[in-house]
Amino acid sequence: MSREKQENEAYRWFVTARSDLDTARLLSMHERFPHACFHAQQAAEKAVKAVWYALGADPWGHSIRKLIEELKEVDLNAFDVLKPIISSGLKLDRMYIPTRYPNGLPDITPDLAYEQEDAESAIAASESVINRVREYLRYDV
Numbered sequence: 001m002s003r004e005k006q007e008n009e010a011y012r013w014f015v016t017a018r019s020d021l022d023t024a025r026l027l028s029m030h031e032r033f034p035h036a037c038f039h040a041q042q043a044a045e046k047a048v049k050a051v052w053y054a055l056g057a058d059p060w061g062h063s064i065r066k067l068i069e070e071l072k073e074v075d076l077n078a079f080d081v082l083k084p085i086i087s088s089g090l091k092l093d094r095m096y097i098p099t100r101y102p103n104g105l106p107d108i109t110p111d112l113a114y115e116q117e118d119a120e121s122a123i124a125a126s127e128s129v130i131n132r133v134r135e136y137l138r139y140d141v
Contacts, residue, residue: 001056010054014130014139017046021126028119034099034110040122041092041099044129048089051078054137062096064089064129081136088125095122 001009020043028036041064048067052059057074059067068086071079098104098113105113134141 003056006054006056010050010137011139013046013050013053014133014137015141017043017050017130017133018141019043020046021123021130024119024123024126028116028123031116033116033119034114036119037095037114037122038099040119040126041095044089044092044126047130047133048082051082051133051136063093065093078136082132085129085132088128091125092122092129 020039024036024039024043027033027039044064045062045067048064049059051071052067052074055071055075055078061067065086068079068082068089071082095118099110102109104110
């Protein structure tokens with residue numbers, strides 16, 4: 001893939017991450033807290049994948065923590081820059097499955113398990129990931 005295509009693909013993933021974060025905020029405002037948590041997770045995941053695409057690499061998986069840690073094998077500088085947000089990624093990783101499936105948590109549905117505080121925390125974690133990625137990729141958006 002040419003450098004131009006890499007940069008374009010990275011930007012597409014980053015813009016989509018920002019859109020997912022906006023969706024998380026809207027869902028939270030409408031008290032759809034588990035869905036807000038999931039979209040916050042998706043936003044951060046896509047932002048980290050934008051870094052992979054910018055480096056000309058193919059990301060695999062949905063764990064934000066793993067995606068960041070595996071950057072060590074691709075670009076040590078990128079890993080060093082994103083390392084401080086691993087804890088935010090881990091927080092969001094825990095929201096990937098149970099926010100969506102009625103059997104993700106024992107004897108309770110996502111709508112009963114997630115509250116406003118959870119959505120706010122997920123959105124804040126996602127914002128920290130996206131902001132760090134934005135700084136690394138030097139995007140003005």
